[in-house]
Amino acid sequence: MTRGDDRRISIVDVAAAAGVSRQTVSNVINGRDSYYSEATFERVAAAMRSLGYRPNRAAQTMRSRRTMQVGYHIFGEQLDSMQGFTLHFLQALVKAAADVDNQVLVFTHHRDDPLGVFKDLVARRTVDAVILSESRVDDERARFLADSGMPFACFGRLAPDLPQQWVDVDNVAGMQPLVDLLVAEGHQRFAYLGVDGDQYWKAERLEGFTAGLARHGLRVPKASVYRGTDDGIRRRARRLLTGKNPPTAIVTGSDSVGAVVVNVAHSLGLKVGSDVAVTGFDGGAVGLLAEPTLTCARIPVERISRELVARCLRQVETGPNNEPGLIVPTEVVRGGSA
Numbered sequence: 001m002t003r004g005d006d007r008r009i010s011i012v013d014v015a016a017a018a019g020v021s022r023q024t025v026s027n028v029i030n031g032r033d034s035y036y037s038e039a040t041f042e043r044v045a046a047a048m049r050s051l052g053y054r055p056n057r058a059a060q061t062m063r064s065r066r067t068m069q070v071g072y073h074i075f076g077e078q079l080d081s082m083q084g085f086t087l088h089f090l091q092a093l094v095k096a097a098a099d100v101d102n103q104v105l106v107f108t109h110h111r112d113d114p115l116g117v118f119k120d121l122v123a124r125r126t127v128d129a130v131i132l133s134e135s136r137v138d139d140e141r142a143r144f145l146a147d148s149g150m151p152f153a154c155f156g157r158l159a160p161d162l163p164q165q166w167v168d169v170d171n172v173a174g175m176q177p178l179v180d181l182l183v184a185e186g187h188q189r190f191a192y193l194g195v196d197g198d199q200y201w202k203a204e205r206l207e208g209f210t211a212g213l214a215r216h217g218l219r220v221p222k223a224s225v226y227r228g229t230d231d232g233i234r235r236r237a238r239r240l241l242t243g244k245n246p247p248t249a250i251v252t253g254s255d256s257v258g259a260v261v262v263n264v265a266h267s268l269g270l271k272v273g274s275d276v277a278v279t280g281f282d283g284g285a286v287g288l289l290a291e292p293t294l295t296c297a298r299i300p301v302e303r304i305s306r307e308l309v310a311r312c313l314r315q316v317e318t319g320p321n322n323e324p325g326l327i328v329p330t331e332v333v334r335g336g337s338a
Contacts, residue, residue: 009053017047029100041306045099054101070097070312071105071127073118073141075134085254088284089133089155089301096305100313102128115144122148129312131155135166137200151315153308157200157325164325165315167307171201171281174297174330175208176215178251178279181295182338183216187249187277191224191240193233193261194253202227205253205281233257237264241276248276249338255280255287258294262337277338283330292336300328 011029015022020040027035028044036044047053072093074086090106097104105127109117118141121127129151132141138159145152146163154166182190192209194202206225213220224247226236240247241264252258258280265272272278273292280287283298307326315321 009051011053013051014044014047014053017051018043020044038303041099048099066128066316067126068101069103069105069127070309071107071121071130073130073132074106074108085256085282085284085286085299086133088282088286089305092301092305093131093308096302096309099306100309102309102313104131115140118144118148118150122150128316129153131308131312134199138162149320151312151320153311153315155304155308163320164323165311166325167304167311168201168325168327169299169304169330170327171204172208172211174299175205175251175281176212177332178281178295178297178338179209179212179216181332182249182251182277182279183213183218185277185338188218189245189247189249190218190220191247191250192220192226192252193237193250193257194227195233195257196227196229202253209251227253230260233260234264237261238268241265241268241270246276249279250276251279253281255282255284255290255294255296258296258337259286259290262290262292262294273336273338279338281330283333287335290335290337295335295338296333297330298333299330303328 011022011025015025018025020043024036024040025044028041072090090104094104107117107121109115118130121130130145131153132139133155135142135154135156135158137157139154139162142152142154142158142162152165155168156166157168158164158166190213192206194206206227210220224240226233228236237250237260240250250261252261258278261278262272265276265278270276278294280294280296283296284301287294287296307328311323
């Protein structure tokens with residue numbers, strides 16, 4: 001895009017429009033977020049969008065020998081209908097990268113060789129860095145990338161002997177305000193439903209639920225806690241809601257599970273929000289599409305995505321560093337389901 005005098009929009013124009021220095025704009029473009037505040041980032045990003053400014057990708061690539069691409073590894077099961085949070089996170093990640101003139105290359109792996117695609121990326125230098133999610137604490141992908149010297153960042157905590165290039169939420173703390181809200185509304189009979197799996201955050205969300213009840217002197221019957229498959233969750237929700245003393249509130253480990261419970265309740269002729277309260281944990285599109293919309297603990301994917309991209313770019317620019325992991329808080333978002 002150009003001005004009326006046919007002069008190309010430059011970094012100086014962006015700086016003037018945002019009311020910051022040229023160096024600050026350069027810092028934003030290159031992901032050096034330790035040099036500016038979040039408010040400054042938003043001003044610069046808004047100025048770039050308003051002016052239609054795009055840094056010269058070809059020139060940047062030639063000067064720096066960078067691809068201006070960040071890889072994002074995805075497991076096939078993350079695209080399952082019960083994993084709606086993946087799309088929510090990916091949308092935020094693509095925007096965060098675009099705001100600093102980078103692109104996201106989404107890739108998966110061969111079932112018989114999970115690390116093969118990573119070896120190829122490192123050998124070919126197809127991307128400048130890699131972002132991981134759905135991680136395990138001792139994640140083989142993170143170990144391979146660290147050993148290979150490939151910059152990376154992870155949505156989820158990593159083992160202490162790995163680079164602490166991770167961003168995460170406090171799942172225990174995030175669950176407890178939901179319980180407080182439900183107890184304050186008079187609920188005494190609770191149930192918990194979640195997807196099965198050994199990922200730490202699944203256990204932590206259940207831990208936060210039980211700890212939240214304990215703070216109010218409440219306990220949940222063992223039969224009212226279930227973590228299983230999609231079909232198992234539907235069956236257990238139906239059994240709970242048609243039992244002799246059905247729960248008045250069902251807390252779930254994700255918005256996807258919460259939406260399933262809402263559908264089951266509707267099929268039984270129950271009014272969600274009055275006959276039974278339902279809560280989720282994510283804050284993505286799945287919960288917003290439920291009717292009524294889900295009350296949930298919202299994960300701030302926009303902030304997390306910006307931090308992951310910035311961590312990658314700092315490593316690309318200056319090499320490995322000793323940054324600590326970062327915990328960001330969730331927030332309770334009220335919908336009509338509770």
